[in-house]
Amino acid sequence: MWDPVTKDHAIIRIAGTFLLIAVLAAGPAGIASVTPPPSVAAAPASAPAVALAGGFAAAKLPSSLTTTAALHLRTGSGTSFRILLTIPKGKAVSVLAKAANGWYRVRYAGKTGWASGKYLGKGKPGGSSTPHLPRAHQNSGPNRSSRVVLTFDDCPRTLTAFTAAINYASRHDIALVLAPTGDCLTSFKHRYGVDLAARARAKGHWVINHSVSHPDLRTLSCAQAAAQLRGTGVRTNYGRPPYGAIDEGVRCAYARVGMNIWTWTRDTLDWSTKSKSTTIARASAAKPGDTVLMHMGWQGFAPDSIRQIKKGLDRRGVELCRAYHGANGTGPVYRTPRLLPASLPC
Ligand SMILES: [Zn+2]
Missing domain, CATH: 2.30.30.40 (SH3 Domains)
Structure with a gap:
């Protein structure tokens, strides 16, 4: 091309x-x-x-x-x-x-x-359906609210763990933002015939792209990085670059595939501490509007952790982003669309 x-x-x-x-x-x-x-x-x-x-x-x-x-x-x-x-x-x-x-x-x-x-x-601007955010917004993505978004990257350990976490959050009216890799989705599809992204969306959660195989996109050309974003991963309008690694080449790739970058504002370092209590404490210390980074393979991604994080935030008067209730925000929890709105209905 x-x-x-x-x-x-x-x-x-x-x-x-x-x-x-x-x-x-x-x-x-x-x-x-x-x-x-x-x-x-x-x-x-x-x-x-x-x-x-x-x-x-x-x-x-x-x-x-x-x-x-x-x-x-x-x-x-x-x-x-x-x-x-x-x-x-x-x-x-x-x-x-x-x-x-x-x-x-x-x-x-x-x-x-x-x-x-x-x-x-000479065409009219806005031909792309994706609103491109200024760089200042890339850390908090489409969350314009004062509510906190819990985000989980990479891949769950088991299908049971995944289902337990997304079901618990949905039942308690919490929207999670999940960023599984394409390799993760493929692996679960092969092993269980389950599309993790579809299952999460059905429970009112948002699913964003996290590349196919989780390379540092800075080491790739714009075209190669774009292929990582177009491949077997999540097809949507927001993506999180692996490691949060961004340079001009990476921006070029996201622009080419029509995807906005969404990183995070608060990192729990759950993968490094491997501690449930530390992860919960760090997530519970979130400020209004924060995007909290955790991983599906670590301790934060479990019903009890999500329960404790919510409790910790509640105590400080900070609320979590709610599960999707459709375009008008009322009624039961709905399946989320594949494309995220420019302002998340938290
Ligand atoms: Zn990752």
Whole structure:
């Protein structure tokens, strides 16, 4: 598949910057054409092919364009320039100028840089069904409430342990957020014919992606990391990168598959302490709105632990996210949708 983010264009490295400087030097009279010459390299400096907003060709330059794929914003008009950030698909960018090679100088999320025109269209923004969160929201994901979300990653020890935990939480009107790996789901499907994700959703819990085989996604290319997110794992719009390991390449992968990153705000380190009481104490110390990290393979993922955590939070007047009661929040516990709403109905 053609890959807009990694191969946006094999173009002359400094063409855009060079021509922009040439235009500024030549003044408005120098802006003679918006039609790119056949070869950027051959374009004489006296006939720059750059349109500047507000200049001669402003009418031909749209004030904004929409990304048709996840697209890198770079410091210059070519793929050799440094990446400032990855603009998700379906986002509107303000257009400032166009370089002869088809790259646009644009502004997005407070940053100005260059992006390949190949993936900028006139469509309406919001084409992607996934709302992309600002980085500031990635730790608490879609929880906008003051309620605490208990999240459990990886894989349960047994089907019995899994079923006991999700049933207990559901009966006590607590929504868990589960992040099983694809390998975990496959293993339980093979061994018991059970889809853990479906079983959890049926009990009003939320299920998010945690990759197929739990690699450190930073060690992979954007395409390889995206394959980890698209594989046998959970198909949804939120995912937790293994180890919480994130860099620009990892962000690129999440943007490419249309998934928001959701890490955590409070880590119990349950896998390290291996202590039930310490895990409960740390989870019970959660502040309003916290996303608490635990693991399905450790002591927090059990009816008695969940009971004690709830009791500890209750004592401090802190509430847990409620099991899903449908779109209008009333009635019995419902099966949760595969895609999480932008604001979790806690
Ligand atoms: Zn994990």
